[in-house]
Amino acid sequence: MTFNGVAQIVVYFLIVLVLAKPVGIFLSRVFNGHRTFLHPPLRRLEALCYRLGGVDPEQEQRWTQYAVSLLAFSAASFLFVYAIQRLQGFLPLNPQHFGAKQVSPDLAFNTAISFVTNTNWQAYAGETTFSYFVQMAALTVQNFVSAAAGVAMSVALIRGFARRESKTIGNFWADLTRATVYVFLPLSLLGALFLCSQGVIQTLRPNLPVRTLQGATQMIPGGPVASQEAIKEAGTNGGGFFNANSAHPFENPTPLTDYVEMLFIFVIPAGLTYMFGREVGDTRQGWALFAAMSVMFLAGAFFCYHFEQRGNPLLARMGIATQATAGQPGGNMEGKEVRFGIADSALFATVTTDASCGAVNSMHDSFTPLGGLVPLVNLLTGEVIFGGVGAGLKGMLLFAILAVFIAGLMVGRTPEYVGKKIEQKEVKLAMVALIAAAASILVFSALSSVLRFPAQKYWNPPGPTSANVANPGPHGLSEILYAYASATGNNGSAFAGLNADTPWYNLTLGLAMFIGRFIFLLPLLGIAGSLAAKKRLAVTSGTLPTHGPLFVGLLIGTVILVAALTFFPALSLGPIAEHYLLFSRHALTAVKP
Numbered sequence: 001m002t003f004n005g006v007a008q009i010v011v012y013f014l015i016v017l018v019l020a021k022p023v024g025i026f027l028s029r030v031f032n033g034h035r036t037f038l039h040p041p042l043r044r045l046e047a048l049c050y051r052l053g054g055v056d057p058e059q060e061q062r063w064t065q066y067a068v069s070l071l072a073f074s075a076a077s078f079l080f081v082y083a084i085q086r087l088q089g090f091l092p093l094n095p096q097h098f099g100a101k102q103v104s105p106d107l108a109f110n111t112a113i114s115f116v117t118n119t120n121w122q123a124y125a126g127e128t129t130f131s132y133f134v135q136m137a138a139l140t141v142q143n144f145v146s147a148a149a150g151v152a153m154s155v156a157l158i159r160g161f162a163r164r165e166s167k168t169i170g171n172f173w174a175d176l177t178r179a180t181v182y183v184f185l186p187l188s189l190l191g192a193l194f195l196c197s198q199g200v201i202q203t204l205r206p207n208l209p210v211r212t213l214q215g216a217t218q219m220i221p222g223g224p225v226a227s228q229e230a231i232k233e234a235g236t237n238g239g240g241f242f243n244a245n246s247a248h249p250f251e252n253p254t255p256l257t258d259y260v261e262m263l264f265i266f267v268i269p270a271g272l273t274y275m276f277g278r279e280v281g282d283t284r285q286g287w288a289l290f291a292a293m294s295v296m297f298l299a300g301a302f303f304c305y306h307f308e309q310r311g312n313p314l315l316a317r318m319g320i321a322t323q324a325t326a327g328q329p330g331g332n333m334e335g336k337e338v339r340f341g342i343a344d345s346a347l348f349a350t351v352t353t354d355a356s357c358g359a360v361n362s363m364h365d366s367f368t369p370l371g372g373l374v375p376l377v378n379l380l381t382g383e384v385i386f387g388g389v390g391a392g393l394k395g396m397l398l399f400a401i402l403a404v405f406i407a408g409l410m411v412g413r414t415p416e417y418v419g420k421k422i423e424q425k426e427v428k429l430a431m432v433a434l435i436a437a438a439a440s441i442l443v444f445s446a447l448s449s450v451l452r453f454p455a456q457k458y459w460n461p462p463g464p465t466s467a468n469v470a471n472p473g474p475h476g477l478s479e480i481l482y483a484y485a486s487a488t489g490n491n492g493s494a495f496a497g498l499n500a501d502t503p504w505y506n507l508t509l510g511l512a513m514f515i516g517r518f519i520f521l522l523p524l525l526g527i528a529g530s531l532a533a534k535k536r537l538a539v540t541s542g543t544l545p546t547h548g549p550l551f552v553g554l555l556i557g558t559v560i561l562v563a564a565l566t567f568f569p570a571l572s573l574g575p576i577a578e579h580y581l582l583f584s585r586h587a588l589t590a591v592k593p
Contacts, residue, residue: 001302001305001306001309001343002309002324002343004343005305005309005341005342005343005346006302006305006343008259008343008344008347009298009301009302009305009343009347012259012262012263012347012351013294013297013298015263016263016266016267016270017270017294019263019267019270019271020270020271020273020274020290021271021274022271023267023268023270023271023274024270024271024272024273024274024275024277024278024286025274025275025278026271027183027268027271027272027275028275028278028279030178030179030182030183031155031170031175031178031179031275033057033174033178036182038182038186039182042181042182042185042186045181046177046178046181046182049177049180049181050173050174050177053173053177055171055173055174055177056171057171057173057174057177058171059171060168060169060170060171061168061169061170061171061172062167062168062169062529063156063160063169063525063526063528063529063530063532064529065172066156066169066170066171066172066525067521067522067525069172069173070149070152070153070172070518070521070525071518073145073149073172073176074116074117074149074517074518077116077142077145077146078112078113078116079112080138081111081112081115081116081138081139081142082108082109082112084133084134084137084138085103085108085111085112085130085134085138086100086103086105086108087100088100088102088103088130088131088133088134091131091133091134092133093131093132093133093136093204094131094132094133095131095132095204095205095206095207096128096131096206096207098129098130098131098134102128102129102130103124103129103130104506106502106503106506106507107123107124107501107506109506109507109510110123110505110506110507110509110510111123111124111139113510113513113514114239114492114510114513115138115139115142115143115146115237115239116142116146117146117490117513117514117516117517117518118146118147118149118150118235118236118237118356118490118517119238119356119358119486119487119490119491119492119513119516119517120139120143120232120237120238120239120358120492121239121358121486121487121492121494121500121509121513122239122240122243122245122492122494123500123501123505123506123509124243124501125242125243126239126240126241126242126243127207127221127223127241127242127243128243132204132223132224135223135224135228135241136224136227136228139228139239140224140227140228140231142237143228143231143232143235143237143239144180144184144185144188144231144235145176145180146235146237147179147184147231147234147235147236147237148175148176148177148179148180148183148184148235149172149176149179150236150356151175151179151183151268151272152170152172152175152176152179153394153521153524153525154272154393154394155170155175156169156170156172156175156525156528157169157393157394157397157524157525157527157528158272158275158276158279158280158393159279159528159532160527160528160529160530160531160532161276161279161280161397161417161418161420161528161531162279162280162281163531163532164532164534164535164536165533165534165535166532166533167532167533168532169525169528169529169532183268184231184234184235187230187234187264188227188230188231188234188235189230190230191229191230191231191233191234191260191264192226192227192229192230193226194257194260195226195229195230195257195260196226198253198254198256198257199249199250199253199254199257200225200226200229200250200251200252200253200257201222201223201225201226201250202224202225202226202227203222203223203224204222204223204224205222206222207219207220207221207222208220208222221242221250223241224241225241225242225250225251228241229241229246229251229252229261230264232357232359233261233262233264233265233357233359234264234265234267234268236265236268236269236355236356236357236358236387237357237358237359237492238352238356238357238358238359238360238491238492238493239358239492240359245359245360245361246258246261246348246359246360246361247337247360247361247362247363249339252361253339254339255339255340255344258340258344258348258361259344261359262347262348262351262352265351265352265355265357265359266351266354266355266386269355269386269387269392269393270290270293270386272392272393273286273287273289273290273293273386273393274286274287274290276289276393276397277289280418280419282418282547284547285418285546285547287547288546288547288548288551288552288555289393289396289397289400289555291549291552292396292552292555292556292559293354293384293385293386293392293396295552295556296354296381296384296385296556296559297350297351297354297385297386300350300354300374300377300378300385301346301347301350301351301374303370303374304346304349304350304367304371304374304375305342305343305346305347307332307367307368307369307370307371308331308332308342308345308346308367308368308371309324309330309331309332309342309343309346310322310331310332310368311330311331311332311368312332312334312368312582313582313583314582329341329342330342332366332367332368332371334366335362335363335364335365335366335367335496336362336363336366337361337362340361340362344361345361345362346371346374348360348361348362349362349364349367349371349374349375350374350375350378352375352491352493353374353375353376353378353379353383353491353493354378354383354385354386354387354392355383355385355386355387355392356383356387356392356489356490356491356492357491357492357493358486358491358492358493359493360493360494363496364482364493364494364495364496365471365479365494365495365496365497366496368579368582369474369475369575369576369578369579369582370575370576370579372478372495372575373571373575373576373579375482375493376478376481376482376485376495376571376574376575377563377567377571379482379485379486379489379491380441380485380489380563380566380567380571381559381560381562381563382395382398382399382434382437382489382563383395383489383490383491384396384398384399384559394521394524396555396559397524398430398433398434398524398527399555399558399559399562400417400546400555401417401422401426401427401430401527402427402430402558402562403551403554403555403557403558404416404417404422404544404546405422405427406554406558407544407554408422408544411544413544415544416537416543416544417546418546419536419537419538419539420531420534420536420537421534421537425526425530426527426530426531429523429524429526429527429530430523430527432519432523433519433520433521433523433524434562436515436519436520437488437489437515437516437519437520438566438567440484440487440488440511440512440515440516440519441481441484441485441488441512441567442566442567442570444484444508444509444511444512445477445480445481445483445484445570447508448480448484448504448505448508449477449480471497473578473581474573474574474575474577474578474581475497475574475578476497477570477573477574478495478574478575478578479495479496479497479498480498481570481571481574482494482495483495483498483500483505483509484508484509484512487509487510487512487513487516488512488513488515488516489516490513490516490517
């Protein structure tokens with residue numbers, strides 16, 4: 001590792017640390033309905049949304065009503081996004097004349113559920129599939145509201161811990177509106193203007209034909225990119241306008257835009273941890289969650305950077321320089337953009353999979369086995385390391401419940417967390433959420449690895465030895481495992497090398513996204529409702545402190561233990577096996593210097 005690379009990671013973390021408190025205070029004021037500096041210009045827009053929707057923001061909901069509102073909103077959004085894709089040939093702003101033939105029914109299903117669940121998985125190339133109207137009216141709109149719904153879920157769970165003897169956890173429609181109006185709209189507007197100033201395009205003109213130096217004609221794609229790029233990162237959506245995502249120079253042209261886009265991914269999730277501490281009346285509780293997330297984030301970032309900078313031993317055996325020098329970066333530059341380099345690419349891969357974002361500035365498929373292990377493990381832990389807009393906090397609070405439950409069993413006391421007694425109901429609901437996510441990843445990955453269907457033109461066999469997977473063996477298994485982990489975790493990034501635009505993958509990945517969003521969230525809302533109805537317990541000498549280093553270590557250990565027990569066999573057959581094959585004596589001696 002180089003000094004420059006280490007400095008990039010450290011400075012990034014310090015900026016996130018500095019922003020966590022002010023962002024958390026702002027989020028707390030917004031979701032409590034208090035006045036902020038944005039209320040003068042935006043209060044009328046908020047009121048208009050309530051009037052058009054027939055919503056009374058002061059009328060609170062039980063957790064069951066909150067859940068029904070989420071499901072109803074998501075169902076309506078799904079039908080709208082599906083229909084607008086299939087009808088794009090009849091809609092305006094379509095200079096490329098795309099139609100239904102570019103979007104099969106199964107692809108439209110996959111894309112609709114992908115954007116509604118804040119996954120933004122892309123089994124398509126945006127510049128050759130969707131019109132500008134679909135990109136703006138369907139996909140970009142969902143980037144806003146699906147992210148806002150995710151924040152609303154976290155706010156509801158925070159209220160569950162913060163309230164005492166309450167039957168309600170807030171109003172879904174009010175939380176959705178406030179997240180959109182006061183958080184994502186202004187942040188995305190500023191982000192889009194900044195990206196435009198750096199070279200990200202924003203146009204409705206059709207693709208531009210140009211003459212290359214060789215005399216051929218090449219089509220340069222255009223479109224309203226900056227407006228989608230800003231909310232893509234701020235809402236931890238990840239769906240890029242172009243197939244290359246944030247590796248494309250029209251989406252991410254400079255190292256500065258790359259750094260700012262990474263900050264957009266973490267800033268709201270980091271702020272939510274401070275908001276949690278503020279709402280439960282002890283900011284140390286929020287900082288404890290932040291500390292646990294930070295330790296795992298930094299460990300993953302440096303681990304990934306180390307193995308990517310270390311490079312490929314087969315190339316070193318051939319006499320190719322793999323050490324960084326003043327003239328070349330060394331390490332493993334395959335699949336990475338020269339303008340970003342190894343450290344920035346490893347940092348981006350870690351950040352985007354710590355969060356449920358899915359944007360990529362390099363191809364994870366080209367990482368070294370252990371370098372690629374980091375983003376995969378981040379997905380398998382449930383993206384609790386800061387996570388997406390709300391996703392990380394919800395997941396980390398779920399693990400906090402399990403951690404205090406385990407601690408209670410060890411010392412023979414009823415577990416408590418932030419003054420709330422953790423009982424059988426909360427633990428059962430937490431386990432339902434964890435088991436559902438793990439089953440989705442492992443069952444679908446297993447089926448896709450072994451099933452074979454009759455060879456047909458349309459229904460392709462999904463297995464790792466078929467044409468769908470570019471690499472056989474452990475790497476092919478990693479591609480399949482990563483796809484279902486990304487879908488279930490509502491991340492959306494891909495390991496690449498996997499042709500996912502087939503009916504099997506479109507349908508099963510869509511189901512995985514549904515499970516990861518709703519079968520995971522509904523038990524957490526049940527936990528919020530149960531905790532909100534409880535009394536606040538007084539702190540005694542027997543209460544386990546949950547704001548110090550001991551609890552931070554226990555929390556990290558719980559996350560690692562659950563992930564290891566669940567997924568280590570699959571990882572052993574994928575990236576770990578590939579690593580040992582890469583460094584085996586046979587592989588090294590087979591390549592002559």
